[in-house]
Amino acid sequence: MALAEGAGRMRADPEGRLAMTTAGPLGGGFAICLDCGRAHPMEASPPDLPAALPNAMSKHHALLLRRGLSRTRDGYCPASDNLARIQRNLHLAQVMRTDVWEWQLPAACGEIAVTEPAARALAAALREALAERLGVEADEIVPSATPSVGPSGEARLSAFLHDRAAGGAGLVARMAEPEMLAAAVARATELLGCPEDCVRGCPACILRPDLNRREMVLDRRGGLALAQALSDRLALPESLRLFGPATRLAGRPAPALIADRLRQGRLTGLDLWLHGDPSGWDLSGWPLRRLLPRLEEAGIRPRVGILASVLTSAGMNLPVKLALHALARTADLHRAEALPQAGGAMVLCHLRGPADEQALAVTIPAEAVPGPDWGQGAAAPALIGPATAPAMGNRLSADRLIELGTGNARLLWPGAALDGPVQGFGRRFWDWLAREAPLEVGAMRAAGVTRLQYADRYLLQAHLLRLLAEVMRTAPGARAAALAVDLVGDDRPPPDARLLHHNFPDDALRREVLRHLLPGASIELRAKADMPHFRRLSVWLKDGRRLDILLDQGLGAWSVAGSQRHDFSAPAAAQARALSSADFVLRAGRTTPPHRPADDRSPTMTDAPTDADFLPLSPEFLRQHFPVARSLRRGNADLFAPSLRSTG
Ligand SMILES: [Zn+2]
């Protein structure tokens, strides 16, 4: 989420993952006996010197002896005679999920240097300010500052706050609200003006016992200068006050903002405006579509304004019409003579509430077009303010839209016809299609199929590979057909995929698994720009004819009932075998969002870390897996930040 020019960017993540490591009380990690589990802290050893084993470990009594081992004759743990069984300098790490708020600071603030000690002082002051506003104890929130990676891969610094409670308590998430951020920065500026005029922070201003550690250097004066500079930059410049003085930063992506309003009972109506040329619309990847069922439940039927001139443009092709037709089940399509603008920015939507009406606008065209980037506010701020929606034009009939210029195409609704066990899904698919389109499927059988090609930007989840294999392997007349699949890389591969309906953690792996499922098929990972916005199964007949089957939601229209595990760490061939033999039930309907797998475990206060979450890890392992683990050498419960992505 971009903030105003020069103020950096921020994000809040309710599923933030913190890796805490500890180097132990002596700084050198722990010695751990592999035979009995006894552990003892070690001192940090000078580089290139072998670590000296603590005396307490060289001859020790067994803590809990492994099965099959017996004590030495004098009653000690057998490892006492074989010191290679004692691991040295192990650092303990723990991964915890909680609410995390990150403010990636600008590289520089005019004359003001953005340093880690200043950023840490700022984070500490923001913690005090937020705790005051929320009326909670300050030590329920943990401040920190670490290096992070900027939008173009450059080195930056981030100030972090996270909830101390494992699972998160929803405290720091409030910082993502623009009003809260502005108020907290203003209050932090006051707090940083210490009455004692201290240098490194003191109990009179921002210091708390958890920050009073040698390796956590604070620069109170630097933090004050930074807070003042950022405070000025957070104020919206005149050019961004699109809706007058009451203009605010949206503070979160447009779909999240709309969902929040809905939850808070502050939404009674919604007008959406489709900007750009239809050839650039990605209506099935438009996150707003996933909100439509919830809007429908709340009795809100959005109105969608489509510019009259694009209705007849070349980009308004069959797949776009198909997607609009699907949209029209839960929204009304309207003709619009012009799309609303505000101060040169594009208005995405008007939100009506019980008391007011507001408009949300973005300043760059790429974020105005319906698709994954719609209203993200990632590259430039998204703004909201009071505005009245212009009148909508005549209502458009979705059926009429489809009838016009679709040639010999026809529209089919499978509904629940294909639901059931995954075994036989392909057969059910073709049988159903043969009933609905007997001539076309008959031609496949009679003429024979030379080539089958499936293109889908969102074939990301593990179970979808199985569905595709089922459909391709059972296509009538296609026993000898060449198979081809076109995929696109996943923008946000999940860090912890483990269920059948989760996205693959890695594109190369996904492709490899699909290769094993469809031996001999040509499977290409293409650039997004080279792929259509719609999902299409193309069938080439031996007599030269071609049949295109456009699937509005693709195979992703069918989701897995319940949760089933899938081991994404197994070799590709083993994963393909597991997918082929997996037994699960498919249901049409609300699909799992393709971008972020739904978590089957909701974070709660009781979700405290267990012993099983603790892993003894070597510094090398940590450096490999946590790119900014450089503070490991300093030891002691530091925060490791995953690099900031611009999507949040
Ligand atoms: Zn032992």
Ligand SMILES: [Zn+2]
């Ligand atoms: Zn002070």
